[in-house]
Amino acid sequence: MRLRAGLLFASDSRTNAGVDHIATFRKxxxxxxxxxxxxxxxNAGNLATTQSVVSLLRQRASGGGRHLLNLPSMYDVAELVGRTVKEVVARDSDGGGQLNQGVDFGANFIVGGQIRGEAPRLFHVYPQGNFIEATEDTPYLQIGESKYGKPIIDRVIDFDSSLTEATKCALISFDSTIRSNLSVGLPLDMxxxxxxxxxxxxxxxxxxxxxxxxxxxxxxxGGLKRVFEQLPDDDWFLPDQIGG
Amino acid sequence: MRLRAGLLFASDSRTNAGVDHIATFRKxxxxxxxxxxxxxxxNAGNLATTQSVVSLLRQRASGGGRHLLNLPSMYDVAELVGRTVKEVVARDSDGGGQLNQGVDFGANFIVGGQIRGEAPRLFHVYPQGNFIEATEDTPYLQIGESKYGKPIIDRVIDFDSSLTEATKCALISFDSTIRSNLSVGLPLDMxxxxxxxxxxxxxxxxxxxxxxxxxxxxxxxGGLKRVFEQLPDDDWFLPDQIGG
Structure with missing residues (x-):
């Protein structure tokens, strides 16, 4: 989330290659x-791709040339992450067809931060290497299993929410997702x-x-259940209206 | 939902062939x-397929032979719906390749009801024509844009919930989905x-x-927002802990 007050990053740590191959990796x-x-x-998506992208970015950040620790803007950072994703996917899927056995080498990244001279910025980098940026109208971005946890964010977060509100919202959003989907799991990194x-x-x-x-x-x-129990009824679904 | 008390069916009515081609059809x-x-x-999925399946089932129900109005069990009903889905998909995708232009002819159905002599039963019929049945452990089935609205059902519904609770839960589950996804819309049929x-x-x-x-x-x-505002804080995300 990119709010007026600052940035909040939250990620789970479950990866899977099928339900019988589940592991914990920091994302x-x-x-x-x-x-x-x-x-x-x-990051979300193919673990081999995301690990390679991060390894290359880190390795290059200790060398010369342009890298994550000296690029002049977050826009340039997002562009470099996108370029590195394309490089890794091209390398790993080289050979194509039979050899790839239908594996999806794609990965999505959320890239955010602040470089002195700029306001904080937040991007979603797609597997194709292109990217979009969060704005005041749409102050949050999600990757991975995003649907279960989206409604609560839509209900309570806007650009003027505090970082404290954002943190609690992200935690309960993840809680809802974890309860409904096996592919998302604790621990959470915040x-x-x-x-x-x-x-x-x-x-x-x-x-x-x-x-x-x-x-x-x-x-x-518990609060949800109390609110649910206090919701009003309507005539058409009261017991005496349903088939006697 | 298939509960001890009975059955609840709920469907939205939005169909789309891209965001610039949205229409209302009863599902x-x-x-x-x-x-x-x-x-x-x-039903959910390709509208041409779902309309054809329903038209064929209705047309045949006024003729001789085995049909929805005389089959002896809900299991047989689910099997007939599955067979009819396969028949329509095979007919419409006949020709294949170029002619189909990558269109997905698939459709999912929820099939439920009660036939005298049996308990109420509820099935999910897949585009491949096979099907699963709801049980006491998993008393509800969803098709279409199901993820946004799943967490609230997981939290409040079990086999012993009342039909009144089920109705209110389905309505707020749809409300969450409608707020987060353009492809689901009012009116709702219950x-x-x-x-x-x-x-x-x-x-x-x-x-x-x-x-x-x-x-x-x-x-x-309003209730969600009140519960959210009353959630406790933890030290690590209080304002004085976040970068001063």
Whole structure:
């Protein structure tokens, strides 16, 4: 989410190659120069592709030339991530046809952060390497299993929401998704960034044993049930109207 | 939904062939012999396929042989719907390749009802013609844009829920989906059936102007926001922890 107050990044850590091959991998990667820039990548899709993209970006960031730690704008950063995705997909799918056995090499990235001289910016980089940017009208972007958790974000978040509200909304959005879909799972990686702070990143990991997260889930689940029980009825579905 | 108390069917009425070609079509079709059987079909997918399947089933139900109004069990009904889906898809996609221009002729059906001598039953018939049946463990089935509205059903519905609860849950599940996805839209068609009643079907249509539905949406949306505002905070995301 890119709000007036700052940026919120949230990612789960479940990967799967079929339901009998489930593993935990961090999907959040941070590149930073405290005082000057923070760049955060979230990824979804083919794990071989996302790991290669991040490895190449990190390896090159310690060399010469243009890289994530010296590019002059977040736009250039998004463009570099897109170019690297295309490079890896082209390399891994080279050979094509039979050899690829119908594997989808694609990956999506959320790329966000702030570079001194610019406001915070947030992008969604597609498997094709092109990208879109979040705006005040649409202040959040999702990748991966995004549908289950979208309605609650649509209901409570806008550009003027606080980072505290954004964090709680992201946590209950993930909770709904985790309950409904096996391919999303704990732990969650969370990172908050306040606009113009350029402070060192302090990511926070939320595990299944996290007492606060469990209190939040119970508060939300219980609250939903209370609201549901208090909803009004209409005549047409009262018991005496349904087949006597 | 197939509950101990009875069956609830709910469908939206939006169809689209791209966002610039949106129309309203009823997706609920009822076949009944009051006092003896109720069979309800909900459909999703290719509109030409679903209309043809329903037309053929209805046309044949007024002729001789085995059809929806005289088959001895709901299992046989689901099997007939599956066979008819396969027949229509085979007919329409005959020619293949270039001629089909990549069109997906597939369609999914929910088929439910009660035939005297059996308990109420509920099936999901796939585009391939095979089908699964709802059980006490999994008392509801969804087709079409199902993900947005799934979390609330998972949270509040089980086999012992009342038909009144089921109706309100289905309405707010659709409300969440409608807010998050353009391909789902009002009006909604609702049908309730009480176990062993064999009463004449009285479907109810919920339009955008329905005063009860608007009260329900407001009650749910407002209640969610109140619950959200009362959720507890944790130290790590309080303002003084995020980059000062």
């Amino acid at each position: 959040m990667n941070i590149f930073e120069v405290p005082g000057e820039r923070l760049v955060t990548l979230l 990172l908050l960034y306040r606009t113009d702070s350029f402070a060192p990143a302090r990511p926070h990991r939320v595990t299944a044993e996290d007492p606060y997260f469990n209190r939040l889930r119970q508060g939300w689940g | 609920m079709n009822i076949f009944e012999v009051p006092g003896e059987r109720l069979v309800t079909l909900l 049908l309730l059936y009480r176990t062993d009643s064999f009463a004449p079907a009285r479907p109810h249509r919920v339009t955008a102007e329905d005063p009860y539905f608007n009260r329900l949406r407001q009650g749910w949306g």
